[in-house]
Amino acid sequence: MTDKPSRMQALYAWLDERLGLSTIYKVVLDRKVPKVNWWYTLGSATLFLFTMQVITGIFLTVYYVPTPDHAYDSVNYIMQDVSFGWLVRGIHHWGASFMVLFVFLHMLRVFYMGAYKYPRELTWVIGVLLFVLTLGMGFTGYLLPWNQRAYWATTVGTQIAGTPPIIGPWITRILRGGEEISALTLSRFFSLHIWMIPALMALLIAVHLYLVIRIGISNPPSKDE
Amino acid sequence: MNEELKKKYWERYLRLKHKGVKFYPDVVYKDLVVSFALFLLLVGLAAFVGVKPEPPVDPNDTSYIPRPEWYFLFLFEFLKFIPGELEWVGATVIPGLAILVLLLLPFLDKNPHRHWSKRKVGTGVMTAIVLAMVGLTIRAVVTTPPQEEGPVALSLPEQIALGQELYSIHCAECHGPDGEGGEIQGVEGLEGVVLKPINSQDEMYTRSDQTLYNIIAYGQQDLGMPPFGRAYGGELGPAEIKAIVTFMRYTWDDRVELPAEAQGGGMPTLGPDEVPSYEEHVEPLVKRYCVSCHRPGKKNNNYLMTSYDEVMHSGDHAPVIIPGDPDNSILIQLIQRHELDFSRPMPPTKALPDDVVDIFVRWVAAGAPQTAAEADQIEAQQGGGAAPATPQP
Numbered sequence: 001m002t003d004k005p006s007r008m009q010a011l012y013a014w015l016d017e018r019l020g021l022s023t024i025y026k027v028v029l030d031r032k033v034p035k036v037n038w039w040y041t042l043g044s045a046t047l048f049l050f051t052m053q054v055i056t057g058i059f060l061t062v063y064y065v066p067t068p069d070h071a072y073d074s075v076n077y078i079m080q081d082v083s084f085g086w087l088v089r090g091i092h093h094w095g096a097s098f099m100v101l102f103v104f105l106h107m108l109r110v111f112y113m114g115a116y117k118y119p120r121e122l123t124w125v126i127g128v129l130l131f132v133l134t135l136g137m138g139f140t141g142y143l144l145p146w147n148q149r150a151y152w153a154t155t156v157g158t159q160i161a162g163t164p165p166i167i168g169p170w171i172t173r174i175l176r177g178g179e180e181i182s183a184l185t186l187s188r189f190f191s192l193h194i195w196m197i198p199a200l201m202a203l204l205i206a207v208h209l210y211l212v213i214r215i216g217i218s219n220p221p222s223k224d225e
Numbered sequence: 226m227n228e229e230l231k232k233k234y235w236e237r238y239l240r241l242k243h244k245g246v247k248f249y250p251d252v253v254y255k256d257l258v259v260s261f262a263l264f265l266l267l268v269g270l271a272a273f274v275g276v277k278p279e280p281p282v283d284p285n286d287t288s289y290i291p292r293p294e295w296y297f298l299f300l301f302e303f304l305k306f307i308p309g310e311l312e313w314v315g316a317t318v319i320p321g322l323a324i325l326v327l328l329l330l331p332f333l334d335k336n337p338h339r340h341w342s343k344r345k346v347g348t349g350v351m352t353a354i355v356l357a358m359v360g361l362t363i364r365a366v367v368t369t370p371p372q373e374e375g376p377v378a379l380s381l382p383e384q385i386a387l388g389q390e391l392y393s394i395h396c397a398e399c400h401g402p403d404g405e406g407g408e409i410q411g412v413e414g415l416e417g418v419v420l421k422p423i424n425s426q427d428e429m430y431t432r433s434d435q436t437l438y439n440i441i442a443y444g445q446q447d448l449g450m451p452p453f454g455r456a457y458g459g460e461l462g463p464a465e466i467k468a469i470v471t472f473m474r475y476t477w478d479d480r481v482e483l484p485a486e487a488q489g490g491g492m493p494t495l496g497p498d499e500v501p502s503y504e505e506h507v508e509p510l511v512k513r514y515c516v517s518c519h520r521p522g523k524k525n526n527n528y529l530m531t532s533y534d535e536v537m538h539s540g541d542h543a544p545v546i547i548p549g550d551p552d553n554s555i556l557i558q559l560i561q562r563h564e565l566d567f568s569r570p571m572p573p574t575k576a577l578p579d580d581v582v583d584i585f586v587r588w589v590a591a592g593a594p595q596t597a598a599e600a601d602q603i604e605a606q607q608g609g610g611a612a613p614a615t616p617q618p
């Protein structure tokens with residue numbers, strides 16, 4: 001034991017002075033929370049799934065080509081020829097379903113515990129937006145493999161969105177980028193799926209988590225609450 | 226919520242917080258356990274269940290039953306209960322309102338209580354909605370008929386094998402089993418027409434994949450070649466036509482090499498003392514040389530060859546196979562090029578190779594067994610010769 005700090009400690013101190021690491025540690029990790037149960041893990045599980053989707057999704061875009069001529073073959077290539085391509089796509093595929101499931105379960109736990117009430121109203125509102133965006137990810141991602149399932153589901157989906165009188169046909173045209181599902185639909189869905197919606201979600205998740213930490217996680221309500 | 230209630234809330238919350246635990250490690254530990262379990266689950270699903278292969282887009286295949294992701298199924302099912310002219314209400318207004326109510330829930334819900342037992346109306350309604358969603362999803366899954374899908378071939382050998390099979394079914398009756406062409410016999414409307422070979426170097430060097438694709442899809446109607454593309458009244462989708470083109474290219478074009486896995490063309494081999502079975506030896510031959518004419522909708526004396534039962538029992542002169550007695554079996558007589566008063570030799574255009582005829586004869590002589598296990602049994606009874614003893618299932 002020496003009182004001279006080791007190199008690592010010196011490095012940490014140098015970084016801490018500039019980045020405020022110990023403050024972050026104190027505020028984020030070393031804080032007190034009420035005793036909570038396993039239902040409270042659903043939010044962080046959703047966060048984990050979102051992170052997995054982002055990572056596997058980024059790898060998929062290395063080979064995926066968003067054009068009608070090549071989309072199907074490029075997905076096929078990922079599955080057949082890219083090493084561990086099947087694993088990356090498999091995780092992304094199943095992760096998408098689990099993400100929707102877990103967002104929904106997380107919402108239900110917040111609802112049944114009344115955790116959306118004062119002072120967490122905004123956390124809830126942002127949560128609902130995240131829920132809608134998650135569904136949007138599912139809808140736009142479904143078309144990308146450009147197979148029969150994708151094509152017909154999107155045909156019907158965009159057609160249903162266009163059922164309201166007057167504005168309906170206009171909505172369908174915006175979603176499809178024309179009268180029919182085409183190369184334009186694919187590139188629209190692609191940019192929504194890999195860039196616009198995820199960026200918005202990342203932003204909203206950051207605010208969501210900021211609010212959770214700032215306000216503190218709710219306690220499981222007791223019978224008299 | 227008024228100020229007094231707010232103050233009461235915070236007092237209580239802070240008390241519980243001080244009695245509580247540290248976020249790290251207590252809560253983080255739980256979170257990590259769940260995330261790690263999820264990770265294992267995802268890797269397991271990716272490795273052992275995988276992603277179901279689907280055929281590529283075919284806008285003309287109107288028989289395809291559209292199916293959304295499972296989490297939208299409940300909405301699909303819900304729409305079935307709504308009369309047509311109000312569909313838009315169910316499709317957009319109701320879900321839109323539901324999202325709006327969710328969004329504004331903290332402001333609409335004025336009840337200060339948090340425990341579910343003191344919010345019976347709210348939690349009751351939510352429970353009913355969730356149960357309805359689950360119920361509708363189950364109903365949708367149960368009532369949607371399974372999609373009938375042709376085989377999906379992804380790897381090159383798979384595509385070549387599929388192309389070979391489709392070629393034998395759809396093209397061999399006119400172009401011959403190996404694309405050799407010649408005089409058409411036994412095809413209504415084209416009797417006696419002479420086709421040039423399509424497996425020649427000339428054909429393969431002058432026709433690109435795209436041209437071949439188009440010929441198959443549109444046909445050459447003025448010359449007698451029917452269209453096969455679904456968009457033009459045929460029965461093949463783009464994936465299937467592509468497989469046929471791949472098969473033609475890889476088997477007939479001397480500039481491309483057939484991958485090792487696809488060599489042998491799926492044709493069975495038979496040892497000198499082995500007893501052939503239908504499933505292992507005869508079915509591939511039937512598919513290659515006979516099915517293109519001997520399937521429903523063709524001229525063939527009602528003799529169909531798409532399954533074991535049909536091969537054994539159908540036909541105007543059934544049975545054409547007498548197990549154990551090849552000499553009196555019509556089928557054997559015909560492939561040995563005997564002319565019968567009701568039928569030409571089979572196949573009409575060109576004699577089968579001798580080793581193929583030999584497999585048919587040995588199969589009928591052994592009693593026309595269906596499965597490999599049955600063939601093994603017969604082999605064992607016959608004393609089996611040099612054949613290795615195969616364990617019985």
Ligand code: HEM
Pocket residue numbers: 039040041042043044046047050103104106107110115116120123124125126127128129130131134205208212216217218219
């Ligand atoms: C991408 C989606 C989402 C992520 C990554 C996420 C993440 C989290 C995390 C990590 C927490 C901490 C507490 C816990 O895990 O229960 C939390 C709390 C919370 N979330 Fe979410 N969430 C998402 C979606 C939603 C949705 C859809 C809602 C509701 C409509 C929602 C409402 C809330 C509320 C009100 C809290 C505070 C709960 C409390 O203090 O007990 N979140 N969220």
